[in-house]
Amino acid sequence: MNCVIIDDEPLAREGIANYVREIDFLHLTATCENPVELMKLLDKRPVDLVFLDIQMPKMNGIDFLKIVQKPPMVIITTAFPTYALEGFQLNVLDYLLKPITFDRFFKSANKAKDYHQLLNKPSTDAPKAEKDADYFFIKSGSKYEKIRFDDILYVEAMQNYITIYTEKGKYVTLLYLKHLEQNLDQTAFIRVHKSYIVSINKIEGIEGNEIFIQSHRIPISRNYHQQVIEQVVRNKLWDKIKFS
Numbered sequence: 001m002n003c004v005i006i007d008d009e010p011l012a013r014e015g016i017a018n019y020v021r022e023i024d025f026l027h028l029t030a031t032c033e034n035p036v037e038l039m040k041l042l043d044k045r046p047v048d049l050v051f052l053d054i055q056m057p058k059m060n061g062i063d064f065l066k067i068v069q070k071p072p073m074v075i076i077t078t079a080f081p082t083y084a085l086e087g088f089q090l091n092v093l094d095y096l097l098k099p100i101t102f103d104r105f106f107k108s109a110n111k112a113k114d115y116h117q118l119l120n121k122p123s124t125d126a127p128k129a130e131k132d133a134d135y136f137f138i139k140s141g142s143k144y145e146k147i148r149f150d151d152i153l154y155v156e157a158m159q160n161y162i163t164i165y166t167e168k169g170k171y172v173t174l175l176y177l178k179h180l181e182q183n184l185d186q187t188a189f190i191r192v193h194k195s196y197i198v199s200i201n202k203i204e205g206i207e208g209n210e211i212f213i214q215s216h217r218i219p220i221s222r223n224y225h226q227q228v229i230e231q232v233v234r235n236k237l238w239d240k241i242k243f244s
Helices: 010-021 035-042 061-067 081-089 102-119 177-182 222-236
Strands: 002-006 027-032 049-052 073-078 094-097 135-140 143-148 152-158 161-166 170-174 189-193 196-199 205-207 210-213 216-219
Touching: 002 010, 002 035, 010 027, 010 102, 027 035, 035 061, 049 061, 061 073, 061 081, 073 081, 073 102, 081 094, 094 102, 102 170, 135 170, 143 161, 143 170, 152 177, 152 216, 177 196, 189 216, 189 222, 196 210, 196 216, 205 222
Parallel strands: 002 027, 002 049, 049 073, 073 094
Antiparallel strands: 135 143, 152 161, 152 196, 161 170, 189 196, 205 210, 210 216
């Protein structure tokens, strides 16, 4: 993976660069003193991963994440823990607090590797049998878990992770909700909230702004409510008007 280090402190840049050189699947393409330099770099060469400091001159790391469209994967490297929540809300992959140990850095780099492989897994040229498969695999912890589409109850997003609730249990994996949504059958699953996708066949009832699936209650946001009623209820609703 091509990676870039952004930090205004030379010693910090060199320390992270030394860690990068120890990891065979990372390739350091550039180091920058501030995000402005990175924005110029993104127009010239592909960047897969950015190690991003927060407090820097000209533009801090958080402001960069808010401005740039479709940023690469980002791992924050900072001495300030107070930005952690805001960072994860901006979909950073990990948050490393200085001083950073190599062990912690290596774990974070492996997380980036797994996610990069997931994003770049070929799909359009996949054999028909693979496209028509009724299951997929995810990495949950140290184990690869087989998930059947028919077993899924609903999916919940948590920062840059998702939890998949199934008939057999729940599984947490490193994945963005929008990427999972792109690979789901749109006639079988529906987005009901910015953080939730549910299986239409598993819905047992809807009341107000809540969906009932077994013992679970899933919120419906105002932006999705009309779409949910139209797609889930309208054509299946039996009432006096339908039979008059």
